Amino acid sequence: MTASGAVSAGKGAITRLARAKVNLSLRVLGRREDGYHELDGLIAFAGVGDRIHVAPAETLSLELSGPFAEALREQDDNLVLRAARRLAAHAGVDAGAMITLDKQLPVAAGLGGGSADAAAALQALSALWSLSPAADELYALALELGADVPICLYGQAAYVSGIGERIGPAPHLPKGWLVLANPGVELSTAAVFRARPERPGHPAHRWDRAPRDVGDLARRLGQDANDLEATARDLAPEIDAVLAALGDTGGCLMARMSGSGATCFGLYADEASADAAAAQLAAAHASWWLRSAPLEG
Numbered sequence: 323m324t325a326s327g328a329v330s331a332g333k334g335a336i337t338r339l340a341r342a343k344v345n346l347s348l349r350v351l352g353r354r355e356d357g358y359h360e361l362d363g364l365i366a367f368a369g370v371g372d373r374i375h376v377a378p379a380e381t382l383s384l385e386l387s388g389p390f391a392e393a394l395r396e397q398d399d400n401l402v403l404r405a406a407r408r409l410a411a412h413a414g415v416d417a418g419a420m421i422t423l424d425k426q427l428p429v430a431a432g433l434g435g436g437s438a439d440a441a442a443a444l445q446a447l448s449a450l451w452s453l454s455p456a457a458d459e460l461y462a463l464a465l466e467l468g469a470d471v472p473i474c475l476y477g478q479a480a481y482v483s484g485i486g487e488r489i490g491p492a493p494h495l496p497k498g499w500l501v502l503a504n505p506g507v508e509l510s511t512a513a514v515f516r517a518r519p520e521r522p523g524h525p526a527h528r529w530d531r532a533p534r535d536v537g538d539l540a541r542r543l544g545q546d547a548n549d550l551e552a553t554a555r556d557l558a559p560e561i562d563a564v565l566a567a568l569g570d571t572g573g574c575l576m577a578r579m580s581g582s583g584a585t586c587f588g589l590y591a592d593e594a595s596a597d598a599a600a601a602q603l604a605a606a607h608a609s610w611w612l613r614s615a616p617l618e619g
């Protein structure tokens with residue numbers, strides 16, 4: 323598997339892993355005239371995600387499977403189909419594809435699942451249809467589909483600014499493990515931004531040297547925050563319990579909400595601590611979605 327999540331290709335079919343993005347920090351600097359917000363922060367990925375499979379076909383179709391397929395009611399609106407149609411129109415091709423989406427990530431959860439799916443679909447279909455869009459063309463298509471789609475296309479840890487479209491290199495991240503925890507509450511990104519009192523914020527810290535280990539990473543992330551967390555906690559008080567429970571697990575170096583929530587992450591030094599934490603949380607909170615996964619740059 324490559325860093326950006328390509329898994330396999332065989333007989334013309336392609337499968338890609340659409341990994342969860344994790345906002346290690348997220349600052350909101352202000353609101354633009356068009357209603358979008360200027361953001362700044364560090365994004366990384368977790369080694370867990372949805373799976374997109376594309377195979378040759380006469381027409382375009384999408385089949386959903388997996389634990390969160392039911393949460394995606396409006397099939398025609400699915401970001402995967404929107405990405406496919408947009409790419410075909412841009413390239414001027416009338417090609418079809420049988421797409422299957424194994425929806426493993428919770429929906430409207432702050433993990434950018436839809437954005438990751440859209441980015442993976444752009445990449446997989448470009449290969450299936452033998453298109454070679456220039457990087458800047460693919461980036462522009464991605465941005466039309468959502469503010470987080472370009473970073474999912476990039477697929478590596480990065481500082482992200484603007485409305486999410488400006489991607490800058492991040493220092494090398496140390497090895498570490500995440501526990502992702504979602505209390506089963508969908509939170510609309512637009513609703514969180516709407517409810518947040520407007521106040522000017524300041525950018526995330528930039529580091530001149532890479533963190534020397536995951537403990538150092540956690541300490542440095544402690545200088546920043548997720549500026550959407552307080553509002554999301556007001557809208558979904560379950561987030562308080564998730565953050566408290568993560569913080570109480572053995573070996574948790576820090577706990578924070580990702581994106582507009584409600585998923586939170588705990589950071590751990592090794593796989594054994596993260597697995598033990600996820601098991602402890604699962605025993606106490608049967609209804610939560612929980613995953614232990616490597617932190618990936």
Ligand SMILES: C[C@](O)(CO)[C@H](O)COP(=O)(O)OP(=O)(O)OC[C@H]1O[C@@H](n2ccc(N)nc2=O)[C@H](O)[C@@H]1O
Nearest residue numbers: 357358359437468469470471485486511512515581582
């Ligand atoms: C907040 C983040 O999760 C941080 O990674 C993302 O920027 C959200 O990215 P996304 O889900 O791809 O966002 P979009 O689908 O483009 O926008 C959903 C809604 O969120 C709000 N939105 C989104 C991004 C942004 N920079 N400012 C905003 O105000 C807007 O109301 C927009 O209508």
Ligand SMILES: Nc1ncnc2c1ncn2[C@@H]1O[C@H](COP(=O)(O)OP(=O)(O)OP(=O)(O)O)[C@@H](O)[C@H]1O
Nearest residue numbers: 400401429430431432433434435436437439511581
């Ligand atoms: N393939 C898809 N996967 C998830 N959501 C999708 C998809 N296609 C369309 N959507 C719609 O997009 C909305 C946002 O879903 P998503 O799971 O990407 O949110 P999120 O994890 O909060 O993302 P972000 O962190 O970027 O705000 C949902 O309301 C959902 O109905």
